[in-house]
Amino acid sequence: MRAADGGTGEVKTGGNYAASLYAAREAAEKGYDQVLWLDAKEKKYVEEVGSMNLCFICDGKLVTSPLKGTILDGITRRSVLELARYNGIEVEERALSVDDIFAGVESGSITEAFGTGTAVVISPVGQFTYKDRTVVIGDGKTTGRVTQELYDTLTDIQYGRMPDPHGWVDLL
Numbered sequence: 001m002r003a004a005d006g007g008t009g010e011v012k013t014g015g016n017y018a019a020s021l022y023a024a025r026e027a028a029e030k031g032y033d034q035v036l037w038l039d040a041k042e043k044k045y046v047e048e049v050g051s052m053n054l055c056f057i058c059d060g061k062l063v064t065s066p067l068k069g070t071i072l073d074g075i076t077r078r079s080v081l082e083l084a085r086y087n088g089i090e091v092e093e094r095a096l097s098v099d100d101i102f103a104g105v106e107s108g109s110i111t112e113a114f115g116t117g118t119a120v121v122i123s124p125v126g127q128f129t130y131k132d133r134t135v136v137i138g139d140g141k142t143t144g145r146v147t148q149e150l151y152d153t154l155t156d157i158q159y160g161r162m163p164d165p166h167g168w169v170d171l172l
């Protein structure tokens with residue numbers, strides 16, 4: 001849990017990071033890169049990863065948690081969703097549970113996952129571990145096609161290699 005309902009999860013405040021730094025250190029000691037944040041109430045739905053918002057490519061659609069009080073309304077998340085829609089990718093804002101992720105990856109409906117945040121822009125996720133289960137997405141190493149497409153388009157706009165149809169350059 002990173003931030004509870006009614007807490008300060010939706011803004012960047014130092015207080016949220018005390019809990020997250022502790023978890024991040026524990027994860028690093030176990031050899032993981034990032035901490036997966038579950039919702040505080042049911043501890044079932046996946047909300048964010050590290051200091052990134054989390055997106056999945058599921059049956060060709062981009063699926064990400066809806067914004068509620070506990071989810072940070074990241075600028076990168078917003079840009080990626082707008083860009084995906086602009087590129088003709090359907091966007092679904094719905095909560096995925098840990099079980100949904102394991103089942104989705106195992107059945108092949110979830111083909112890609114990535115985190116979004118200003119620092120990394122888009123960072124592909126190779127595998128998820130929860131308790132004693134791990135699933136690997138694709139071969140666990142190669143950046144997925146949609147992830148790569150969104151990354152390329154976003155960075156091309158950022159660096160002025162492509163026209164900016166969204167009026168973002170000032171924001172990024």
Ligand SMILES: *Cc1c(COP(=O)(O)O)cnc(C)c1O
Pocket residue numbers: 012048050051052053072073074075076077116117118119
């Ligand atoms: C910073 C941050 C994000 C990403 O937000 P951006 O505005 O895209 O950088 C997502 N989740 C958390 C918890 C964060 O601290």
